[in-house]
Amino acid sequence: MIIVGGGASGVLLAYQLLQHPDSDVRVTLIEKRSEIGRGLAYHTGNADHLLNVRAANMSALPDDPDHFWRWLSTQEHGERLCPDPFCFVPRRVYGDYIASLIAPHLAEADGARRLTIIRGECVAVSEGRSGVTVSLADGTRQLGDVAVLATGHDAAIPRSAWHADPWISPSVPGFSQDATVLILGTGLTMADYVLSLLRAGHRGPIVAMSRRGLMARGHRRISPCKISEDEVPFGAKGSTLLHWFRQRIAAHIAEGGDWRGVIDAVRPFSHRLWHELPQASKRAFLEHARAWWDVHRHRMAPEVEERVARAIADGQLRIAAAKLVKIAGGTIGGRAHYRRRGRSEIETLEVSAVIDCTGIVRDPRATANPAVRSLFDQGLARCDPLRIGIEVTADCAVVGADGAPSQRLFAIGPLTRAAFWEIMAIPDIRSQCAALAGKLLQGRPIVVPALDAPALAAAPDHQAAM
Template sequence: MSAGRVVIVGGGASGTILAAHILRLPGRPLGVTIVEERPEIGRGVAYGTTEPGHILNTRAASMSAFQDDPDHFWKWLLASGFGLDVRCSDPFCFVPRAVYAHYLKALLDPWRGTPDDAAPLTIVQGRCVGVRQAGGGVAVELADGTSLLGQAAVLATGHDLADYNARGPYVNPWTTPVSSDLAAGDPVLILGTGLSMIDTVIELTDRGHRGRITALSRRGLLPRTHRRNVPMRIDAADVPFGTGIAYLLRWFRRTAEWAATEGGDWRDVVDGVRPHTARLWQSLSVAERERFLRHARTWWEVHRHRMPPESEERLRAAMARGRLEILAARFVGSDPAGDGVRVRFRRRGSRETETVDVAKVVDCTGILRGPDANRAGIVASLIEAGTARPDPCRIGIKVDESCAVIDGGGKPAARLFAVGPVTRAQFWEITAVPDIRVQCAALAGTIADRLGGESGPAHR
C-alpha cells in the first residue's frame, strides 16, 4: 500500500500550482499524479507561448504561486537569472509568459519521478477521457486504455478552447502561429479587441508583418493599462452584496470618484474589491448574473484584466502608424475571396453592412461559453455521463464551496474536485494566479483533511 494519491487532470498553471500546494503540506504524505496532454507541464493556454513579446498581464510582484510567500516568484526570478535576461529590475515589471512557464516547472522539480517509481510526483503524458469511482477511490481513464488509480481526482483543465484547428484563412491563435503562410504586407482581421488581440498584434509585428490589421468587437473597447497603484481597503460591510447589477455599477462609479478625490483612481477600487469578488458573484441571482454577462462583462474585464504599459505603448504606436484600426462593429459573416476572405461587418449604431478583404481572420473572441462546447474535452464527457453538470449560465460546471464537483443529480462528489477557470461558475474571478493560488491552498487542505490517513493502491 502507498500513501494516498491525488490525480490531477491538467498540467497547466492551475494543476501545477495545486500539485505544489499538495506536495508542500507538512506531515501529510500525499502523492500526486498529473495527467497532461502536452510534453511539458506548466505550458497550458496561458503560458505555452514562446513569443518573447507575449508578456504577463500581471506584475511579477503578484505572480507567486503561494499566498503565504508573496515574493516567491520574484525571488526565483532573481536567483534563476531570468530577471537579468529580461531586464526585470523591479517587482512591478512584466516578464515574458514563457519565463513564467519555467517557474511553474521549477515548482515541481524537487518531487519529480517516473510512472514506474514511488516518487511523490508522477507526470503522465496522455489525454483523460473519463473519471469514475473505483472501490474507495477514483480511476482516471486515459485515451490509450490506461487507468490511473487514486484516492481523489481534480479537474484542472483550464480554459476550454474551440474544437478546431486552423483551416484556410481562419486561424486559432492558441494552436497555430498567426504569421504562418502570411506575407509581410498581407491585411489581417482580428475578431476581438481584448488581451489576445494585443498578443496577436505584437506577435505579427515581431515576426516582420507590416500589413494593415483591423480588429473589431461589438463595443471596440481595449483593456485599460496597469499603473502603479495601491488597492483600496474595502471592508465587506461596505460592499453591496445581493443587489442588482445596475446598483452595483453605480456603487463602483461612486467609489471610483471618491478614490480620485483622495489622489487615487479606479484601479484602487477594482483591485480593492478583489477579495470580495466571489461572494459578490454568489450573491447575484441567476437572472442578474445573465444580465452582467450580457451588459457589463466587457466593462468589467477591460478594467479588471489590464495590459502592461509596454503593451499599450506598442499598441498605440501601431495605431499611430495607421497599421492598426480598432472598430466597434458586429461581425456579420465572411465569404471566400481569392486566396483570402471577404469579411462583412456592421459598425455599432449603423445598419449599413461594410466589407474588408483580408488574407487571414484570427479568432480572438475569447474562451468558449458552454463547458461542453468542446465535445472532445473531458468536461463534456463528464457532463454527458452525469458526473458533472453545467451551471445555468453555462460558463462552467457546478461545484460547491469546497470545489467538489456537483453531479447531474445535484450531489457533490466526495472524491472529485475542480480548480481554476473550470470553476468560474461558482467563483467568477478564478483565471489569474493571485486568485488561483488561494483556491489551490484551500483545496489542498480540504483534500488532505478528507483523505486523512488513507493509503491506497499503486497509482498505475
C-alpha cells in the same frame, strides 16, 4: 490522487499536496503537452508576450508573497528582465517558475518519488464506489481515489477553415507580410497576436473587431484605495452595486486617486460579491457589463499598451466595433461581411486571414475537451444556470446531473468560474489549490479564502494571469 491537467492550476495543486510534511499521498499528473506548468497561458515562446500582472504579485504560494520575486532574482538575466517589483516579465519565464515548483519531486529516487507525470490526453473520467478511472487516448487507464480537473482555459473551437486559433498556432500563419489580417476580439489575446505579427515584420493592415470595440486599459503605478468590508453592498442587485461602484470611483478620483485603485480595492471581496449577487443581476452583468469590467479589470502591461497604441497611431492597426456576419471566398483570399455597431448595413473587407481571439468557450457543453465532455455524457457534471462553467460546490466538488456533489471528483481553476467568477488570477487559484489540498489531505471542509485586504493594499495590481 489524479490531476487532469498539468498547467498552472494542476501544478499548484500538486505542489500543495506534495509539500504537506505529514502526508504520503501519491499524485499522478496528466498533461498532453510536452511541458509541465505552461498550459495555454505560459506556453508562448514570444518574449513580447508579457504577464499582465507585475512580478511582485505573482507568487504561487499564498503564504509566501515574495516567492516569485526571489526566484526571479536568482535566474540568469533576472535583474535585466525585472529591475524592480513593478516589472512585467515574459509569460514564458513564469512558466519556467511554475515548472520549477515540482522539479524537486521529479528528482527524487524512484522509490521515494510520490509524483508521476503522464504525458497523454485524458479522454474520459468515470467514478465508481471504490475510486475513479481516468482513460487516456492511447487506451491506458489510471486508477485513483480522487480525480481533480485542472483543465484551465478551454479555447474556442475555430468556427471554419477561415478561423485560425492563436493559441494552437501562436506564430504568424503563412500569408504575405502585406496581407490584410482580420482579428476577431479586441482583448488581451488580440494584443498578443498583434505583437506576434509586428515581431514577424508584418506590414499589412490589421483590423481587430469586437461587438463593442473595447480594448484593455493599461497598468499604472498606483495603490488600491481603502475599502472596508462593511462598505460593500453585498447581496444588492446589480444596479445598486453599479451605482455604489461609480460613486466610489468618482470620490476617489476627486481625492486625486485613479480608478484602478478602486477596482483593485474590491478584489478581496470579488468571490463574495459574485456569490451573493442575485441571479438576474448575474445574467445582466454577463450580457451588458462584462466587456466593460474586463477591459478595466484585466489590464495590459505598460510595454504592451505602448506598442499597441503606436500601431494604432501609425494606422496599421484599426479597432472596429462591429459584428462579423460571414466569410466568403476561396482558399487564398476572402471577403469578410460585417455590420458596425449601431448600423444596419452590411460592409465588406478583403482579408487574407481571420484570427479568432474571442477567447474562452462561453458554453461548457461546447468544449473540445473530451474529459469534460465525458462527465456531461455520464451525468457526472452539469452546467451552471448561466452556462459559463460546470457547477461545483463551495469546496470545489463537481455537482452531477442529479444535483448531488461528488465525493471523488473535484475541479479547480477557470473551469469553476460559475461558482467563483474571479478564478483566472494566480492569487485566486493559489488560494483555491491550498484550500482543496487541505481538504483532500486532512478531510477538513474547504473554505476558499478571500484575498487578504491589507496585503493587497501593500502590493497593488493583482490581476488575472492569462
